Amino acid sequence: MSTVPHSAQTAQAIDDPPLFGADLSFHDVTELVSHHTEKKTPTAWFGAFALANAGLLLLVAMIAYLFWNGTGVWGLNNPVGWGYAIVNFVFWVGIGHAGTLISAILFLFRQPWRTAINRSAEAMTIFAVMCALIFPTIHVGRVWVIYWTLPIPNQMEMWPQFKSPLLWDVFAVSVYFMVSATFWYVGMVPDLASLRDRARSLWRRRVLGVLSMGWSGANRHWRNYEKAYLLLAALATPLVLSVHSVVSFDFAVSIVPGWHTTIFPPYFVAGAIFSGFAMVVTLLVISRKVYGLENIITVNHLEKMNIIILLTGTIVGFAYITEFFIAWYSGVPYEQYAFLNRAFGPYAWAYWIMMSCNLLFPQFFWFKKLRRSIPFMFAVSITTNIGMWFERFVITVTSLHRDYLPSSWDYYSPTAVDILTFVGTFGLFFTLFLLFLRFAPMVAMAEVKYVMPQADPHFYEGHGDGRAGADEPEVAPSVSPTS
């Protein structure tokens, strides 16, 4: 009997190394993942949550302070009108790229190892995009009219300026947020049903019953579900590539030397994937240990992530060098000055942090031993995100602080409010992520089961005629209900 796999995600080939550690059964997967949402809340979780909440409070306080006083409390000056807020926005949006990349692009490329990590990576994406959306919102100054960025009919009969990259950003990032959140929820429905069917208490059963929509694992449902999931992946793939391209248009469409380059969209996308994967590694290295999921999220999976970090880090480093070449080759003195100033001017310290963290450190992943070493990959994942933050800082600040008119040159440094707001977004991020770890199935159970070898109906063909129990003695006839 020949069957055509009806999904983009095929099971493993026979000679591939096993995806998951130990000999997990389907029930083991359910148990390993579900049990963390069912057990008593560990004290350590409360400790971490309190810390994250302190950060969140800090964020709220800083934003309140900002609203009361205006953007003058930030370190912005003339000519540096874009400082921390834009740097942090691009930083968080970039981190928010890994989840959808893992869910959508790796799904289309039939990478079954993604199933172990996609759920937590998607959660991370959504929370990172929430952090990102805060910054442009609070940066507008008159935050109470932020709805002017949306095409809502109003008494002034004014419409947004659709030709502005800043407005494209509003659309790109908010659409990305909505589609990612939808993708995440749809992927979670079967797993919420698994939790519902295990729930002991009535209220838990009710809440999960509503959230899982009465999912019963029917094949008539899986048929539409898989199609919808495939289409969502196909739609999210160009979307994820477009979001950071549009973010890069904020810079590239202007005529500021150092920003006005066509290399920006692909280079920003590579950088986003680079930082996002690093953040996933940071989070997973900790949570797989804390939650005892080493058998599901194996070192092989982390190694694959590190290979992608190596690849995208090299692309980003290559782009840095290309920018220099093009600046020289263009013959434009302003462009040439912008880049020399970047590497050797007053912000050279930031530039070389960026260079070493993004281009140099990931190169150690050429060594198999290092890319399979948990402490080493943890360290590199942290330096990667430091480096990527500095990349955005370098791009934003060094290009602005010395533009065409030397009399307006200035040096930008952040104020305490700038720094504490940024610190506060980590509070928001970890608050949400800890809630996710506590209440949601943190690994896509249905998808993990689906790529296990015993999920293939033809796995059983070596055993008898393919029918269950043709020669298995355990198939004891149960009591006939009609007798």
Next chain:
Amino acid sequence: MSTLKAIIGDVKASMGIFDGRDDDLYGLLAEFRNPGALYEAAGAVRKAGYRRFDVHSPFPIHGMDRAMGLGNSRVGWFTALGGAAGLTLGVWLQWWTGSVDYPLNISGKPFFAVEPSIPIIFELTILFAALTAVISMFALNGLPRPYNPLFYSKRFARATDDGFFLHVAASDPRFGLEETEQLLRDLGATHVEILHDRGTTDGHDE
């Protein structure tokens, strides 16, 4: 009237919602050992002439649509329509606001041009297509469905864990309690139980 009822019944059946019989009989629920057995059984049940049946598993099973004789999902058509609607909205919104409702002359540039409109057209196309894909998926599945007689079965809770079930609806014209049960047992079902629409299962197994 009865044809209308039959059509509604068929549409609901395509969503996996089967009507119970007047005597409250909902159908038989058979459990199989593994995906392979379920796959074989689904093919055999279809070959035996049944149409109103469904299989329940913790994950989708390769080739099951074909074994059950189900065609391609229609989610794709709805998604294409949703995408077309988003595209139209994106073009219309930017053209109408910029060149009809409030034309603004900026350096003599055209009121509407394709090039700067692409990002928003693209985003709205994706947004509408994605939301339609999800909404049509749930609609075609008849979800949300808070009440389902299958949930009366204690055993059925394992359908989202590691259980593999085949449910034959009593509303299938070929359904007969004894014959269908025999067929399911012959196919290697490890357990068969009767389901009622209101009330509980027969309780033989508890």
